[in-house]
Amino acid sequence: MSIALSRQSSPPLLVPNLRRVDSTTVARTELVQPSMCGQTSLLCGRIGDWTWDAVSALCGIQVLNARNQSGAPTYLSFYYYHIRGSSEFHLRTPGFGDLLHVTSSVFSLGSESVLTLHRIARTPVGHDPDPTLTETSVDPEEFYSSRNPDCLYVETFNRWITRSDGGGNTNLLRSSPVDFRHAHLPTLPRKYSPRPTCHMARSQHTFLPDRSDEYRPFGEPLRLKYPVDVSRDLNGVGLLYFATYFAIVDWSLLQFWRALGRTDAAFLNRVVLDQKLCFLGNADLNTVIAVDVQGFTRASDPTEQCADVVLLDADTSRALAVCTLRFADAGGVP
Amino acid sequence: MSIALSRQSSPPLLVPNLRRVDSTTVARTELVQPSMCGQTSLLCGRIGDWTWDAVSALCGIQVLNARNQSGAPTYLSFYYYHIRGSSEFHLRTPGFGDLLHVTSSVFSLGSESVLTLHRIARTPVGHDPDPTLTETSVDPEEFYSSRNPDCLYVETFNRWITRSDGGGNTNLLRSSPVDFRHAHLPTLPRKYSPRPTCHMARSQHTFLPDRSDEYRPFGEPLRLKYPVDVSRDLNGVGLLYFATYFAIVDWSLLQFWRALGRTDAAFLNRVVLDQKLCFLGNADLNTVIAVDVQGFTRASDPTEQCADVVLLDADTSRALAVCTLRFADAGGVP
Numbered sequence: 001m002s003i004a005l006s007r008q009s010s011p012p013l014l015v016p017n018l019r020r021v022d023s024t025t026v027a028r029t030e031l032v033q034p035s036m037c038g039q040t041s042l043l044c045g046r047i048g049d050w051t052w053d054a055v056s057a058l059c060g061i062q063v064l065n066a067r068n069q070s071g072a073p074t075y076l077s078f079y080y081y082h083i084r085g086s087s088e089f090h091l092r093t094p095g096f097g098d099l100l101h102v103t104s105s106v107f108s109l110g111s112e113s114v115l116t117l118h119r120i121a122r123t124p125v126g127h128d129p130d131p132t133l134t135e136t137s138v139d140p141e142e143f144y145s146s147r148n149p150d151c152l153y154v155e156t157f158n159r160w161i162t163r164s165d166g167g168g169n170t171n172l173l174r175s176s177p178v179d180f181r182h183a184h185l186p187t188l189p190r191k192y193s194p195r196p197t198c199h200m201a202r203s204q205h206t207f208l209p210d211r212s213d214e215y216r217p218f219g220e221p222l223r224l225k226y227p228v229d230v231s232r233d234l235n236g237v238g239l240l241y242f243a244t245y246f247a248i249v250d251w252s253l254l255q256f257w258r259a260l261g262r263t264d265a266a267f268l269n270r271v272v273l274d275q276k277l278c279f280l281g282n283a284d285l286n287t288v289i290a291v292d293v294q295g296f297t298r299a300s301d302p303t304e305q306c307a308d309v310v311l312l313d314a315d316t317s318r319a320l321a322v323c324t325l326r327f328a329d330a331g332g333v334p
Numbered sequence: 335m336s337i338a339l340s341r342q343s344s345p346p347l348l349v350p351n352l353r354r355v356d357s358t359t360v361a362r363t364e365l366v367q368p369s370m371c372g373q374t375s376l377l378c379g380r381i382g383d384w385t386w387d388a389v390s391a392l393c394g395i396q397v398l399n400a401r402n403q404s405g406a407p408t409y410l411s412f413y414y415y416h417i418r419g420s421s422e423f424h425l426r427t428p429g430f431g432d433l434l435h436v437t438s439s440v441f442s443l444g445s446e447s448v449l450t451l452h453r454i455a456r457t458p459v460g461h462d463p464d465p466t467l468t469e470t471s472v473d474p475e476e477f478y479s480s481r482n483p484d485c486l487y488v489e490t491f492n493r494w495i496t497r498s499d500g501g502g503n504t505n506l507l508r509s510s511p512v513d514f515r516h517a518h519l520p521t522l523p524r525k526y527s528p529r530p531t532c533h534m535a536r537s538q539h540t541f542l543p544d545r546s547d548e549y550r551p552f553g554e555p556l557r558l559k560y561p562v563d564v565s566r567d568l569n570g571v572g573l574l575y576f577a578t579y580f581a582i583v584d585w586s587l588l589q590f591w592r593a594l595g596r597t598d599a600a601f602l603n604r605v606v607l608d609q610k611l612c613f614l615g616n617a618d619l620n621t622v623i624a625v626d627v628q629g630f631t632r633a634s635d636p637t638e639q640c641a642d643v644v645l646l647d648a649d650t651s652r653a654l655a656v657c658t659l660r661f662a663d664a665g666g667v668p
Contacts, residue, residue, distance in 0.1 A: 015365060017350040031349060033386065033398065035369075035379040035577070038570035042379075045369040052367065064367065064431030065459065096570050097398030125399065230598045231584035236372035236430050238602070243369070250565035264564045264619050268572070285598050 015053050024185055025105040025137040026057045031125075032098040040091050040250050044081070045243030051116045051156045052076055054104040059114070059181045066177035072162050074175045076114070078242040080157035080194050080201075083275040086149040087328050089122060090271050093152070098122050101129045105138040108185035109157070111176050115188060117143050118154040140192040157194045169239050169282040170318075201278040206308045207324035208296065215296040215306060219260050224252055224291040225314060228283055240283045249277065249309045249323045252291040256307065260295075271328040273304070280319045290314040304328065349387050358519055359439040359471040360391045365459075366432040374425050374584050378415070379577030385450045385490045386410055388438040393448070393515045400511035406496050408509045410448070412576040414491035414532050417609040420483040421662050423456060424605050427486070432456050435463040439472040442519035443491070445510050449522060451477050452488040474526040491528045503573050503616040504652075535612040540642045541658035542630065549630040549640060553594050558586055558625040559648060562617055574617045583611065583643045583657045586625040590641065594629075605662040607638070614653045624648035638662065 017028050028050070030036070036046045052063040055076060068074045085091060094100060100120050107115040117138040121129045133151060143153050162175035201207050208215050226248050228240060235241035257267045283289065289311050296306040305327045311320040351362045362384070364370070370380045386397040389410060402408045419425060428434060435455040443449050451472040455463045467485060477487050496509035535541055542549050560582050562574060569575035591601045617623065623645050630640040638660055645655040 031398065032570070033383040034569050034575065035376075035383050038568050038572075038575060039566055041566065042369075045376075049367040049369050062431065062459065064365065094570070097396065125396070229585060229588075230602060231588045232373055232375065232581050234372050234602075235368050236366070236428070238372075241368065241372060247566050251563060254563075254565045268564060268568075 015057075018053055018057055020057065021103065021135060022137060024058060024107075025103060026054050027101070027103045027134055028053075030100045030102060032094045032096060032100060034096065037094045037096070039247070041243040041247040043091055043094065044083075044246045045241070047118060047120075047154050048078060048081075048156065048242060050102055050104055050118060051078075051158060054106050054116050055114055055158070058106050058185070061177055061179050061181070066160075066180070068160075068162055068175040068177055072175070073237070074160050074162045074177050075237065075239075076158045077161045077172070078156060078279055079113070079159045080155075080198050080279070081242070081277045082155040082194070083272070084143070084147060084153040084155075085271070085273055086147070087271050087273075088149050089120075089152045090273065091152070091275075092268075092270070092272075094122065097125055099125055099127075099129075101134045103134055103136070103138055106185055107140075108182045108187050111180065111182065112174050113157065113159045114182065114185075115194065116156045116158070118156075119148075120152040120154070121148075121150065122152075140188055144192060155194070157198070169284050172282060197276070198278050201276070201322040201324075202280060202319070205310050205319065205322050207276045207278075207322070208306060208308065214299050216299065217294055218297050218305075219256065219295040222252070222256050222259055222291075222293040224255055224293070226251065226289040226291055226311075228285060228287045228289065230285045234285075242279060245277060245279060245311065245321050245323075248289065248291065248311060249321075249325075252293050252309050253307060253325070256293040256295065272325055273328055274326040275323065277321060277323040279321050281313070281321075283313060283320055288314040289320060290317075349391075352387055352391055354391065355437065355469060355471060358392060358441075359437060360388050361435070361437045361468055362387075364434045364436060366428045366430060366434060368430065371428045371430070373581070375577040375581040377425055377428065378417075378580045379575070381452060381454075381488050382412060382415075382490065382576060384436060384438055384452060385412075385492060388440050388450055389448055389492070392440050392519070395511055395513050395515070400494075400514070402494075402496055402509040402511055406509070407571070408494050408496045408511045409571065409573070410492045411495045411506070412490060412613050413447070413493045414489075414528050414613070415576070415611045416489040416528070417606070418477065418481060418487040418489075419605070419607055420481070421605050421607070422483050423454075423486045424607065425486070425609075426602075426604070426606075428456065431459055433459055433461075433463075435468045437468055437470070437472055440519055441474075442516045442521050443527075445514065445516065446508050447491065447493045448516065448519075449528065450490045450492070452490075453482075454486040454488070455482075455484065456486075474522055478526060489528070491532070503618050506616060531610070532612050535610070535656040535658075536614060536653070539644045539653065539656050541610045541612075541656070542640060542642065548633050550633060551628055552631050552639075553590065553629040556586070556590050556593055556625075556627040558589055558627070560585065560623040560625055560645075562619060562621045562623065564619045568619070576613060579611060579613060579645065579655050579657075582623065582625065582645060583655075583659075586627050586643050587641060587659070590627040590629065606659055607662055608660040609657065611655060611657040613655050615647070615655075617647060617654060622648040623654060624651075
């Protein structure tokens with residue numbers, strides 16, 4: 001099932017189930033285990049690892065050990081994470097023992113950033129996937145315009161960052177590693193660049209293009225407080241783990257769900273068709289995060305609902321993240 | 335680096351980096367990525383997957399898809415989880431890019447249970463591990479009496495369970511899968527059986543053998559409330575995820591640490607030399623967990639401290655878990 005990557009590639013690849021499709025694309029098959037399903041943050045965390053694996057395999061460096069010119073560790077941080085699902089395959093679909101067939105294509109965004117598109121197909125054990133889903137690169141056209149409804153798609157826009165001299169988590173600097181190769185990667189057509197999207201999220205605190213007509217608020221806006229939990233929210237280098245942002249968004253949505261009188265069972269049955277999350281800042285260990293949640297219905301499509309979830313430093317109001325989700329209507333359940 | 339397992343084995347093995355050492359032992363090399371370090375629950379969850387992989391590779395079934403005689407899904411639940419570390423290698427030691435060399439030996443406990451011993455050695459990328467740590471099975475003598483201080487050891491005692499007809503999480507029944515092969519596995523010498531240990535935890539709510547003389551309480555006993563978080567605490571089949579129990583224990587310890595006037599930084603620097611956790615019950619989604627925490631100093635060894643953390647259903651006082659940890663003294667930091 002797996003073809004070992006050439007030992008000549010430098011540095012050696014340490015993920016035995018990764019195989020090269022072409023010079024910009026890798027593929028892998030993953031068996032769904034308890035540590036990677038059931039909770040959004042577990043699956044999103046794992047997909048984040050796959051971004052790092054793809055960049056390590058294709059860009060001449062090992063992301064996990066990358067260092068900048070001055071020898072300091074530099075991290076391929078998540079700046080924007082965009083999930084596109086369907087009612088057939090969304091974040092809560094994978095279950096114990098499913099096989100995920102993951103194809104990951106990497107695109108150039110210059111020396112300080114990189115973009116990765118993942119196509120994830122799913123089969124029960126013993127069933128082969130459609131080879132057009134596992135042997136072809138993922139292009140932006142497919143991601144934006146011609147998705148296969150049987151697949152889950154994820155776009156990650158990552159930027160190289162390092163800690164500044166103070167060592168805290170709030171003042172991270174852009175910093176690329178030595179030997180990061182990206183000239184061979186395709187660039188994105190301008191219309192698919194994530195930069196304008198992220199710019200809008202940063203300035204408007206939403207990804208919804210037009211609130212007033214198409215998107216109408218529903219439910220009471222909610223402001224919540226989430227103190228960072230140092231026992232559970234950090235990653236291996238002491239930063240607020242990017243997957244934790246997904247956990248905080250889900251926790252906030254659950255409170256919004258309950259405020260609407262919806263059940264926890266309905267929450268667990270939610271179908272997220274689209275989720276965009278822009279990571280605007282990290283946080284020190286003693287931070288209390290303020291979370292603003294607002295729901296929206298859509299004028300042109302009553303079968304969908306949306307929510308904005310905005311994370312701020314409660315002390316300084318510095319924005320930490322902006323997230324917008326689109327849900328399928330849960331079959332009449334409010 | 336990896337040797338594919340024979341395709342004749344039934345069912346096919348789907349974890350490409352797993353290799354067979356002998357008929358009762360498998361080995362694997364794992365690159366430490368963000369999704370498996372930084373938080374106890376992430377690493378413990380991953381080691382749990384490795385138990386399931388070892389049993390799947392050696393006992394003739396695929397644990398992820400196991401079914402009992404009546405066709406109902408049956409889960410290899412965690413009943414007892416015992417971690418043995420050292421100041422050189424404990425749960426918080428693995429960092430981005432380390433290589434973990436994992437050897438897992440499986441022992442028979444009859445048709446309804448199974449015991450697994452994991453030996454985890456660690457090297458930086460590019461360094462080969464000592465072959466005696468990766469090419470030899472793990473025996474109970476090594477685990478209990480002659481550990482290598484450069485390795486982390488984990489013992490898991492798992493039992494096959496299924497949901498009863500009502501479908502809730504509180505009334506789980508013992509139920510083995512069809513085709514679970516265990517007759518070829520070695521049995522444990524009686525003195526190493528985990529059953530008396532678990533019996534003590536269940537009846538005494540501690541793993542400490544003698545509180546009165548050797549272990550002296552310190553700090554105020556703490557009672558905390560932890561409402562189950564349905565957005566973050568469940569596994570892929572809707573049960574309270576076993577790794578979540580580790581997260582709740584850590585969160586409770588953090589509150590105890592703070593009550594003692596210790597800093598969060600000291601908490602993050604804690605060195606857990608030994609942690610035993612017995613899972614006595616699962617919980618429905620609306621459960622509030624009451625957590626009792628008590629610290630102990632040790633008369634014969636002032637360099638060590640211990641803590642008991644007991645999880646109960648706050649409504650019914652039904653015990654959900656008993657955990658005892660031993661810490662190295664954090665260099666004089668209280």
